[in-house]
Each structure stands twice: as C-alpha cells, then as structure tokens.
Amino acid sequence: MSVSEQAAGAVTEAAVGVIQAPDGSVLLGQRPAGKPWSGYWEFPGGKVEAGESPAHALVRELQEELGITPTLFYPWITRSYNYEAKYNAHGELESPAKTVRLYFFIITAWDGEPAALEQQALSWQNPQGVTVGPMLPANAPILTGLSLSTVYAITNRSELGEDLFFARLKSALANGLKMIQIREKQLLPEALMLFSSKVIAEAAPYSAKVFINSDLGLAQAVGAAGVHFSSAQLMVLQSKPQGLLCGASCHNARELTQAEKLGLDYVMLSPVQPTKSHPEAESLGWQYFAQLIEGYSLPVYALGGMHMNDLHLARTYGAHGIALQRAIWDQ
Numbered sequence: 318m319s320v321s322e323q324a325a326g327a328v329t330e331a332a333v334g335v336i337q338a339p340d341g342s343v344l345l346g347q348r349p350a351g352k353p354w355s356g357y358w359e360f361p362g363g364k365v366e367a368g369e370s371p372a373h374a375l376v377r378e379l380q381e382e383l384g385i386t387p388t389l390f391y392p393w394i395t396r397s398y399n400y401e402a403k404y405n406a407h408g409e410l411e412s413p414a415k416t417v418r419l420y421f422f423i424i425t426a427w428d429g430e431p432a433a434l435e436q437q438a439l440s441w442q443n444p445q446g447v448t449v450g451p452m453l454p455a456n457a458p459i460l461t462g463l464s465l466s467t468v469y470a471i472t473n474r475s476e477l478g479e480d481l482f483f484a485r486l487k488s489a490l491a492n493g494l495k496m497i498q499i500r501e502k503q504l505l506p507e508a509l510m511l512f513s514s515k516v517i518a519e520a521a522p523y524s525a526k527v528f529i530n531s532d533l534g535l536a537q538a539v540g541a542a543g544v545h546f547s548s549a550q551l552m553v554l555q556s557k558p559q560g561l562l563c564g565a566s567c568h569n570a571r572e573l574t575q576a577e578k579l580g581l582d583y584v585m586l587s588p589v590q591p592t593k594s595h596p597e598a599e600s601l602g603w604q605y606f607a608q609l610i611e612g613y614s615l616p617v618y619a620l621g622g623m624h625m626n627d628l629h630l631a632r633t634y635g636a637h638g639i640a641l642q643r644a645i646w647d648q
Contacts, residue, residue, distance in 0.1 A: 327416075328397070328416045328417070328418050329364060329415055329416065329417045329418070330364070330365040330371070330417070330418045330420070331362055331363055331364050331365060331374075331417055331418070331419050331420070332362050332363065332365055332371040332372070332374040332375035332378060332419075332420050332422065333359075333360045333361070333362035333375075333419050333420065333421045333422065333456075334360060334361050334362050334375055334378070334379050334387065334390070334422055334424050335360055335393065335421060335422065335423050335424060335459070335463065336360075336361065336379075336385075336387075336424045336427065336431065337423055337424060337425055337463075338441060341443065341444070342441045342442060342443050342444075343360070343441070343442060343444055343463060344360075344361065344383075344431055344439060344440070344441055344442075345358045345359065345360060345439070345440050345441075345442050345447075345449060345452075346358065346359060346360075346361050346382075346383075346433075346437040346438065346439050346440075347359075347437055347438040347439075347440075347449070348437065348453070349435060349436050349437050353403070353413075354403065354453055356451075357451055357452065357453040358440075358449050358450060358451065358452050358453065358456075359452070359453040359455075359456045360421075360456055360459070361378070361379060361382050361383055362374075362375060362378050362379070362382075362419075363378035363381075363382065364378075365420070371392075371420035371422075372390075372392075372422070375387065375390065375420075375422050379424075379427075381434065382434060382435055382437075383429075383431040383432060383433075383434060383439075384429050384430075384431070384432045384434050385427045385428060385429040385430070385431055386427060386428045386429060387422075387424045387426070387427045388426045388427055388428055389424070389425050389426035389427075390422045390423060390424040390425070390426075391422060391423045391425075391632040391633060391635075392420070392422055392633075392635045393421040393422055393423045393462075393616075393635070393637065394421050394459075394462065394613060394614055394615065394616060394637075395418065395419065395420050395421065395612045395613065395614060396418075396419050396421070396455065396458070396459075396614045397416060397417065397418045397419070397614075398416070398417050398419065398454065398455035399414075399415075399416045400414060400415050400416070400417065400454070400455070401414050402414040417455060419455060421459065423632070444460045444463035444464050445460075445464045447460060461562075461582055462582070462583070462615075462616045462637065465496065465526075465562075465582070465583055465616055465637065465638070466494075466495035466496040466526070466638065467628060467632070467637060467638030467639070468494065468495070468496065468625070468628065468638055468639060468641070468645070469496045469497075469498065469585075469618050469638060469639070469640040469641070470489065470494055470496065470497050470498070470640075470641060470642075470645040470646070471497075471498045471500050471530075471640060471641065471642040471645075472486075472497065472498065472499050472500055472501060472516065472642075473642050473643060473646055474501050474504075474512065475501060475502075475503050476643070477646060479512075482646070483515070483519065485646040486516065486519055486646075487519060489645065489646070490519065490520060490522075490523045490525060491523075494523075494525060494645070495523070495524070495525045495526060496525065496526050496528070497516060497520060497525060497526070497527050497528070498527075498528045498529075498530055498545050498640075499512070499513050499516055499527065499528065499529050499530060499541075500530035500531075500545075500642075506535075509532075509535065510535060510538070510539060513527075513529060513535060513539045513541070514539050517539055517540065517541060526542035526543065526562065527541050527542055527543075528541060528542060528543040528544060528545045528562070528564065529541045529543075529544050529545070530544075530545045530547075531544075531545070531546065531547050531550060532544070533558055533561075536561060537560075537561070541561070542561070542562055543561045543562030543563060543564065543582070544558065544561050544562075544563055544564075545563075545564045545565065545566070545585075546563070546564070546565040546566070547565070547566055548565065548566045548567060548568055548572050550565070551565040551566070551567070551572055551575055551576060551579075552571075552572065552575055554575075554579060556579065557579045557580050557581060562582045562583075563579075563581045563582050564581055564582055564583040564584060564585065564618075565581055565584050565585070566584070566585050566587065566620075567584045567585065567586050567587075568586070568587060568588075569609075570609055572584075573586070573609060573610070573613065576615060577613065577614055577615055581615060582615070582616070583615055583616040583617070583618060583637065584615055584616075584617055584618070585617075585618045585619075585620045585640050586601070586606060586609065586610065586617050586618070586619060586620065586636075587601075587619075587620035587621040587640075588600045588601065588620065588621025588622065589601050589602070589603065589606050589619045589620065589621040589622065589623070589631075590602075590621050590622030590623070591621070591622050592621045592622050593643065600621060600622070601621075603630070603634050606619060606634055606635075606636070607634040607635050610635050610636075611635065613635075616637035616638075617635065617636050617637055618636065618637060618638050618639060618640040619631040619634075619636040619638075619639050619640070620639070620640040620641075623639040623640065623641045623644065624641070624644045625639075625641070625644065625645070627639055
C-alpha cells in the first residue's frame with residue numbers, strides 16, 4: 318500500500334467489468350440518484366467482499382447489477398485512486414473521501430442480455446469517442462488503454478525487403494491490423510523518415526495507429542500516433558512527452574515500475590519465449606510474466622516468440638495483448 322493510500326485510510330477493493338462487444342464497444346452505466354457520485358458514468362462492477370476473490374466478485378456483481386453471467390473474461394489492469402470528499406452546493410457532504418483499488422477485467426462473452434437492474438442508465442460506447450459524461454474519475458484513464466489493439470505488429474523490412482513488406486502490410490491492414498511499430502535500426506535517418514511516412518500513409522485509411530521506435534523527434538515530425546522508448550531511454554526519461562501515446566520496452570520489475578511512475582500508456586514485456594533475434598536471452602516464461610505484472614496499472618504486451626494463436630493464452634496471464642515482429646507478417 319502506498320503512503321497516499323495509508324493516509325486516506327482503508328482501501329476499498331472493487332472488481333470492474335469492461336464488457337466488450339465484437340465491434341469493440343464497451344458498456345457503461347450511469348450511477349443512479351441517491352448513490353455517491355450520482356450522474357457519473359462508470360464501468361459496471363462493485364465491492365469485493367471479505368473472503369472473495371476479485372474474479373468471484375466480478376461474476377456476482379454483474380449478475381446482481383446487469384443480470385448477466387460472464388463466461389469468458391481476462392484479468393487486465395489494477396489501478397488505485399484516491400477520491401477526495403465531495404460536497405454539494407449547500408456544503409453538505411455527498412461522498413466521503415476514500416481510496417479504491419480497482420481490479421479490471423475484460424469480458425468478451427456472457428450469458429444473458431444486460432439489463433438495468435439498479436435503475437441505472439446504460440450505454441454502449443466506442444472507447445475512442447465516448448459521447449456520455451462525466452466519467453467517474455477512476456474510470457476515465459481506462460479508455461486510453463481500451464483504444465489500444467490487442468495485436469501490435471513490429472515492422473520487419475530488414476528481413477522481408479521493402480516490396481514484400483508493404484505487400485504484407487497492406488494485407489494485414491485489410492485483415493484488421495490496428496497497431497504498428499516502426500523499428501528499422503538499419504535505415505539511415507532520411508530513409509527511415511521516408512519509410513515511416515509511407516507506413517503512416519498506408520495505415521491512415523484503416524485508422525491504424527503507428528508508433529516510432531526510440532525517436533521522439535521523428536514521431537513528431539511524421540505525425541505518428543506515438544513513440545516507443547527502449548528500456549535504456551525509459552530509465553532516464555524524466556516525464557511523459559505530451560501529445561503522443563507513449564510505450565516502452567521492459568524486461569524486469571525495475572523497468573516496469575519506472576514506466577508506471579511516468580504514467581506511460583502501455584509497456585512491452587519481453588522476452589516471454591525464446592526468440593530468433595535474441596536466442597541468447599533468457600526467456601521469462603508465462604508464470605514469471607504473470608508474476609511480474611500482477612497488480613500492474615498499465616496495459617502490457619507480451620513480446621518474444623509470439624504467434625497469433627498465443628493471444629488467448631497471453632490474455633489469461635494478464636497481458637493486454639501480444640506484440641509480433643515476424644509471425645504477424647506471415648499471415
């Protein structure tokens with residue numbers, strides 16, 4: 318528990334369900350009159366009772382609140398938030414100060430149809446363009462994480478050659494690829510800028526996000542969606558750059574902590590499995606991967622020896638998704 322949590326008193330633990338439809342939209346509910354923070358929108362869920370795991374609390378709360386039973390759900394991120402006391406216009410206490418620890422789960426299948434069993438308004442929303450508000454403060458940052466695809470491709474022009482790479486890129490985009498990182502260390506600056514501009518142009522019609530590896534200036538110059546920092550850059554970074562999505566490569570708990578401290582948008586944790594590019598590196602394995610990110614507040618991509626059929630497995634171990642440099646271009 319952090320010092321700020323201790324100062325705020327006991328921590329209330331809650332399980333939160335991100336109910337995700339096949340089109341990526343998520344279900345939000347509006348807190349009804351009479352409840353603290355009434356009128357605010359949030360993801361459904363509720364308090365973890367004594368002796369109850371967050372997963373069990375999730376199932377129980379959604380049955381009580383929406384009349385549905387989750388049948389496929391993944392552990393996602395864990396975030397803590399300190400709510401300050403809230404007063405009405407007459408100076409009367411509406412909501413007391415408290416600290417909450419929220420265990421988020423992504424739910425992709427469920428039995429039943431969501432119903433407003435607590436007289437709350439419900440709305441399916443696109444995380445990248447929510448039209449209801451205000452959002453409950455603890456839930457608002459979650460929308461950025463939900464805008465990140467579960468499959469993250471890293472370019473491999475160095476092995477494929479430019480013509481074959483762009484042919485594979487066009488095919489992958491047509492088949493739903495939404496996130497690409499440009500990582501071509503062998504290219505000189507001018508060639509890298511031309512290549513990056515071309516990738517961004519190809520991705521634009523599909524609304525796919527393009528990130529630049531290690532070069533903040535280039536990311537800004539070419540209008541990329543974000544920048545991805547190396548682990549060495551991460552450890553000397555003083556603050557998160559504004560105006561871009563920001564991620565970083567991590568290999569251990571120390572680097573994960575630094576990314577969390579900076580409030581980055583995601584991390585890649587590697588190598589999970591043996592890789593062709595770094596055969597000498599000791600792989601983490603899924604058990605240690607899960608141990609490292611237990612209770613972590615940022616979306617985590619599993620990197621290293623990944624294939625598309627690893628996505629479900631990665632998510633059961635708490636990953637947001639998988640990152641691939643070779644297998645993605647073989648599809």
